[in-house]
Amino acid sequence: MYNPWLALSLKAVQMGVEAQSVIALRMLRLATGGARMEAEASRMVTEKVAAAAEAQAVAAASALSGGSPLVAASKALRVVKKRVRANKRRLSRH
Template identity: 40%
Template sequence: MFCSWWKFGMDATMLAFESNQVIGMRLLKLSGGGTAAQAEAQRMVSEKIMAAGEAAMVMATGGSTAKVMAGYRRKVQANARRLSRP
């Protein structure tokens, strides 16, 4: 029981750190303006809508908060990889 709570806490902490990194990279991209910034802004909004819908579906079908957290972390990590490429 303790291990599952510990893992959830660590995953939540890592999600916070990873999200902060992505927010910073997105702000840099948006501050540059132009078509790349516009595309990133549109991507950001559509991703958030899709992620919220997916999380709701996971919970509605009996999934756990840990499964929702894992889904968010996968998306955030993918964004970090994408945004860190030159």
């Protein structure tokens, strides 16, 4: 039997593992100090607030349009996952 909540949970775990690598890359950037460290620290806080607001707005819009809780959660996860991947790409570059 297929459980869509299990599939969503597995996607969330995958995103969590990817987020851990972003955290490691950010810690390396913060450890270097200087202007790049200050810019990264500021960007980190700003991005988290923006990602949370966007995910909440997407989930609320889905719920208000009659979508199921699973659809709302999937859309919110997609927003956060997109941000995590973008940060991983950006921080992996030299």
